[in-house]
Amino acid sequence: QKEVEQDPGPLSVPEGAIVSLNCTYSNSAFQYFMWYRQYSRKGPELLMYTYSSGNKEDGRFTAQVDKSSKYISLFIRDSQPSDSATYLCAMTRGSNYKLTFGKGTLLTVNP
Amino acid sequence: EAQVTQNPRYLITVTGKKLTVTCSQNMNHEYMSWYRQDPGLGLRQIYYSMNVEVTDKGDVPEGYKVSRKEKRNFPLILESPSPNQTSLYFCASMAVGGLGEQYFGPGTRLTVT
Numbered sequence: 001q002k003e004v005e006q007d008p009g010p011l012s013v014p015e016g017a018i019v020s021l022n023c024t025y026s027n028s029a030f031q032y033f034m035w036y037r038q039y040s041r042k043g044p045e046l047l048m049y050t051y052s053s054g055n056k057e058d059g060r061f062t063a064q065v066d067k068s069s070k071y072i073s074l075f076i077r078d079s080q081p082s083d084s085a086t087y088l089c090a091m092t093r094g095s096n097y098k099l100t101f102g103k104g105t106l107l108t109v110n111p
Numbered sequence: 112e113a114q115v116t117q118n119p120r121y122l123i124t125v126t127g128k129k130l131t132v133t134c135s136q137n138m139n140h141e142y143m144s145w146y147r148q149d150p151g152l153g154l155r156q157i158y159y160s161m162n163v164e165v166t167d168k169g170d171v172p173e174g175y176k177v178s179r180k181e182k183r184n185f186p187l188i189l190e191s192p193s194p195n196q197t198s199l200y201f202c203a204s205m206a207v208g209g210l211g212e213q214y215f216g217p218g219t220r221l222t223v224t
Contacts, residue, residue: 008151034211043115043201043215044154088154092211098169099211103153 003027006089006102015111019076023089023102026070030091030100033065035074038086038104047087048074051094079109113138115216117202123222124192132187132219134202142205143185144169144213145177147198154201160185161207192223 006023013019021035032051036044048063050056056063064073072091076083089102115136124130136143144159146169156169160179174196176188185204189196199220203213 006153032211041218043203043217045215046212049211090211098156098159099213101154103151 003100004089004091004102007105008103010106010108012108012110013079015079015081015109017079017109019074019079019083019107019109021074021076021087021089021105021107023072023091024070025072025091025100027093028067028070029093031094032092033063033072034090034092034099035061035063036088036090036101038088040085044088081109081111084108113214115202115204115214117200117216117219119219120217121220123224125224126193127191130189130192130221132189132200132202132221134185134187134216135183136185136202136204136214137183138204138206138214139182140204140214141182141207142213143179144203144205145175145185145187146201146203147171148201148218149198157187157200189221192221194223197221197223 004025034049035047037047038044050063053065053067060077062075086104086106088104090099092099118133141162145157146154148154155171158177160166202216205213
């Protein structure tokens with residue numbers, strides 16, 4: 001079983017849709033969780049991070065962590081064509097800075 | 112502007128010809144790392160460095176070398192490149208105390224024929 005599982009998609013939605021992106025993980029030692037966004041031909045950039053179970057909101061984006069189920073989600077409300085990118089979940093134990101990434105989900109938001 | 116730069120951005124080379132990909136950051140970050148990104152395999156860590164003169168292997172270090180003689184620079188060296196090292200490479204940096212907030216460079220697309 002891989003440490004982090006992420007559905008690669010691709011996911012295609014109409015503009016304005018609510019998008020749900022998910023990752024599961026197997027290692028309960030992971031304590032800190034992140035979502036990175038990667039536009040085509042660019043490096044990943046940090047979108048959101050959280051370290052506790054529950055929800056964290058930032059504008060149209062909400063990150064959700066359920067440590068008991070080892071499941072994290074990213075919700076995008078009122079999706080825009082500019083949200084079209086690959087979204088990578090990432091997590092770390094916090095002790096040695098090693099990030100373990102999911103494989104990424106390719107999202108396309110159609111105008 | 113805070114940034115991580117990589118050079119070259121694109122490189123086509125032949126098997127066995129030594130090459131170096133440079134990485135530099137201007138944020139005074141202690142931690143730096145190299146990743147490769149391949150379709151279906153995602154981002155995998157090659158090497159990382161916690162500070163000057165301190166480097167350690169990541170998940171896929173075979174065939175690569177690194178050095179960290181200065182805080183801002185972290186070059187990736189392929190002494191004898193092979194076609195299975197054809198990939199998209201990213202350098203990243205992070206401040207000590209960070210818990211995953213890494214800043215990535217723009218990427219270097221390497222093709223080894």
